[in-house]
Amino acid sequence: MSHTPDPLDEIVNDALRLRPMPAPIDGLEGRAIALARREEAADAARKARLLSLHRWSAALEWMAAGLVALVLLLAPAATSSDSTSGEGRYSIQNVVAAEDDGSAISAAVDPQLLSKLAMLGALMYLAISNVWTPRPSLRFNPP
Amino acid sequence: MRERQDSIPGLESLRRRDDDAISWLVNEHQALVLGLAQSMGLRGADLEDAAAEVFAHVYRAVPGFRGDSQLRTWLYRIAVRTLSNWRQKARSNFTSLTEEPHDPVPCGPAQLAENAERNQRIWAAVARLAPREAAAIDLHYRQGWPLEDIAAALNCPIGTVKTLLFRSRQRLRDMLAGEEDEP
Numbered sequence: 002m003s004h005t006p007d008p009l010d011e012i013v014n015d016a017l018r019l020r021p022m023p024a025p026i027d028g029l030e031g032r033a034i035a036l037a038r039r040e041e042a043a044d045a046a047r048k049a050r051l052l053s054l055h056r057w058s059a060a061l062e063w064m065a066a067g068l069v070a071l072v073l074l075l076a077p078a079a080t081s082s083d084s085t086s087g088e089g090r091y092s093i094q095n096v097v098a099a100e101d102d103g104s105a106i107s108a109a110v111d112p113q114l115l116s117k118l119a120m121l122g123a124l125m126y127l128a129i130s131n132v133w134t135p136r137p138s139l140r141f142n143p144p
Numbered sequence: 145m146r147e148r149q150d151s152i153p154g155l156e157s158l159r160r161r162d163d164d165a166i167s168w169l170v171n172e173h174q175a176l177v178l179g180l181a182q183s184m185g186l187r188g189a190d191l192e193d194a195a196a197e198v199f200a201h202v203y204r205a206v207p208g209f210r211g212d213s214q215l216r217t218w219l220y221r222i223a224v225r226t227l228s229n230w231r232q233k234a235r236s237n238f239t240s241l242t243e244e245p246h247d248p249v250p251c252g253p254a255q256l257a258e259n260a261e262r263n264q265r266i267w268a269a270v271a272r273l274a275p276r277e278a279a280a281i282d283l284h285y286r287q288g289w290p291l292e293d294i295a296a297a298l299n300c301p302i303g304t305v306k307t308l309l310f311r312s313r314q315r316l317r318d319m320l321a322g323e324e325d326e327p
Contacts (some may be wrong), residue, residue: 009317016266017285023178026192030170033199041204 062129068122072115158215159207169206170199173216176287177223183282184227185271194230198223213296220283220297228275269319270312277312284309 157165177198181191201222209218270281276298283289295302
């Protein structure tokens with residue numbers, strides 16, 4: 002089978018070979034370097050902001066986890082308290098007061114307050130770890 | 145196999161972004177980038193800004209260049225991506241060459257003028273191709289690169305380059321035929 006050359010191939014070939022190249026641009030190197038440095042500076046600032054946000058969110062994660070842990074520590078005490086007595090039930094400060102008195106810690110904390118705190122801590126943790134925690138890319142990827 | 149690096153003045157000085165090395169890099173590859181930008185239909189201030197952006201990306205990325213590929217194919221890969229993005233961004237106000245005044249057609253015998261006009265139409269048609277198609281056409285016909293190098297620059301297998309070229313020719317044929325049919 003003979004191979005017939007595509008006439009368009011030749012026409013395109015000629016047309017593109019004959020196309021004059023654009024004139025070199027004066028100062029292209031300087032413009033490119035200036036642009037690159039501006040982008041690098043903007044990137045560095047963005048990374049610094051992200052890292053700072055990252056540290057804050059990590060701190061908040063720890064606080065939320067601490068809140069949950071505190072609630073878990075106090076929960077057994079609350080559940081074992083006598084909820085009908087109404088004595089010393091309304092604040093965490095009462096836990097300290099109860100300890101100082103040598104009385105039972107179990108009488109101190111309102112279970113409803115504890116459940117709210119636990120809910121708040123858990124929500125904070127979920128929100129921070131899933132939404133607010135940025136993962137800054139430290140590597141430049143050309144477009 | 146590591147490809148040749150003979151033409152590079154010093155890979156380390158490039159990675160360190162020494163002034164001389166960067167100057168060489170820009171001067172040596174400027175025509176390649178400008179030619180591609182022109183084939184994609186950019187001109188005037190757009191062409192200059194796009195070329196500056198390409199070399200800005202190259203400048204930022206060059207410390208990571210390991211020399212696993214030829215410098216020109218690596219650079220061309222950045223150029224294709226940057227210019228494609230640029231054309232995408234500017235698509236709303238992107239005007240193809242056919243909508244702008246043509247370069248002056250040389251005076252002389254009718255055949256010469258006719259050829260020049262046909263060439264203008266082909267350049268304009270290439271500018272309307274998809275960026276990768278325009279890049280393949282530019283490298284194959286204008287720069288005369290071998291298929292292997294085009295494949296490396298476009299980051300695809302040789303078979304894909306052949307398909308791109310075939311499809312681009314097909315589209316060029318359709319566009320040129322469409323223009324001839326117009327009154």
